[in-house]
Amino acid sequence: MAKLLDIPRKTLVGCNLREILLHPLLKRSTKRVILRLHKEMILKRNVYYEFQDKDGKHLLVSFTYGDQMNGDFLISVKDVSEYKQIEQTALQNDKLAMLGRIAAAIAHEIRNPLTSIRGFIQLLRPYLMQLGKEEYARIILTEIDRANDIIFEFLNSSKPSAPMKKSVSINRLVQEVILLTESEALMRNCDIQLETYENEDDLMVSIDVKQIKQVILNIVKNSIDAIESLQEARRGRIDLVVRSDGQFAEITLKDNGKGMDKATLARLFDPFFTTKEAGTGLGLSVSYRIIRNHGGSIRVDSTEGSGTSFVIYLPLAE
Numbered sequence: 001m002a003k004l005l006d007i008p009r010k011t012l013v014g015c016n017l018r019e020i021l022l023h024p025l026l027k028r029s030t031k032r033v034i035l036r037l038h039k040e041m042i043l044k045r046n047v048y049y050e051f052q053d054k055d056g057k058h059l060l061v062s063f064t065y066g067d068q069m070n071g072d073f074l075i076s077v078k079d080v081s082e083y084k085q086i087e088q089t090a091l092q093n094d095k096l097a098m099l100g101r102i103a104a105a106i107a108h109e110i111r112n113p114l115t116s117i118r119g120f121i122q123l124l125r126p127y128l129m130q131l132g133k134e135e136y137a138r139i140i141l142t143e144i145d146r147a148n149d150i151i152f153e154f155l156n157s158s159k160p161s162a163p164m165k166k167s168v169s170i171n172r173l174v175q176e177v178i179l180l181t182e183s184e185a186l187m188r189n190c191d192i193q194l195e196t197y198e199n200e201d202d203l204m205v206s207i208d209v210k211q212i213k214q215v216i217l218n219i220v221k222n223s224i225d226a227i228e229s230l231q232e233a234r235r236g237r238i239d240l241v242v243r244s245d246g247q248f249a250e251i252t253l254k255d256n257g258k259g260m261d262k263a264t265l266a267r268l269f270d271p272f273f274t275t276k277e278a279g280t281g282l283g284l285s286v287s288y289r290i291i292r293n294h295g296g297s298i299r300v301d302s303t304e305g306s307g308t309s310f311v312i313y314l315p316l317a318e
């Protein structure tokens with residue numbers, strides 16, 4: 001309790017609630033928490049109260065009183081952050097399992113009609129040629145092939161199967177993704193910057209290159225969208241930083257786009273959750289799955305109106 005209140009133990013022993021509240025060393029923010037607790041527990045008679053402290057730790061306060069206690073209260077505080085995290089992951093896993101099933105079903109259903117369309121276009125081709133419109137057939141075929149590719153990619157990444165792993169330099173991979181998106185970003189008024197550390201040039205990770213590229217692309221595209229939908233004249237910026245903590249490669253992607261409110265943050269990784277008119281809401285849920293299949297994790301931090309940062313952790317290759 002002394003640690004929680006950030007007051008030396010000696011000066012706390014024997015204090016009643018009033019004395020604690022008037023304690024000269026008590027921080028104002030802590031005092032506010034105690035007053036809130038007091039309201040919840042003593043006035044409203046709730047036996048449990050959960051809150052997050054300033055470091056983001058989840059604390060569960062339980063409160064006992066009764067006839068045998070002669071009007072005294074027993075208050076205990078427990079750090080339940082780890083439990084919370086496990087609970088969150090379990091929830092996410094359920095959603096992902098559902099996503100996998102729906103996606104596989106939809107993809108399968110779309111593939112069949114695409115195959116017959118493709119076949120009939122090929123049959124029509126000679127007639128189109130006679131009309132001098134062979135170009136139409138070519139466009140239709142490439143577009144169908146593209147749609148097929150997308151479905152294939154998606155099935156690939158939403159399947160729970162183990163990724164096809166290869167040892168690659170994470171810096172080089174990130175650079176390649178930047179090359180892919182740079183022109184689109186510039187066209188839509190954003191600069192992309194990559195910051196790497198010289199000695200970490202050969203930070204190796206064992207990954208499925210296609211899948212991880214897809215994840216980084218998804219996040220960068222979201223950033224570009226978030227910057228574009230901000231109706232301000234500020235220049236968009238996406239900063240990528242690659243570094244390591246010895247065990248994991250850490251890829252940070254930070255944008256100065258519109259950020260997210262709490263409700264969006266809470267549902268971000270849900271399959272089919274989107275706030276965009278033409279969004280699919282699949283980008284982040286697929287990305288989450290891919291990273292988890294690699295034994296890594298993703299973290300998000302966002303401030304409404306000023307920007308968002310995603311951090312991807314991937315285990316370093318042995």
Ligand SMILES: Nc1ncnc2c1ncn2[C@@H]1O[C@H](COP(=O)(O)OP(=O)(O)O)[C@@H](O)[C@H]1O
Pocket residue numbers: 218222223226255257258259260264268273274275276278279280281282283284285308
């Ligand atoms: N960088 C970002 N800034 C603001 N909002 C974001 C960002 N990335 C994701 N989001 C929010 O998360 C939602 C889900 O993203 P995603 O799964 O990629 O689906 P989609 O891009 O199709 O909407 C987006 O609709 C958006 O509201």
Ligand SMILES: [Mg+2]
Pocket residue numbers: 218221222283284
């Ligand atoms: Mg997206």
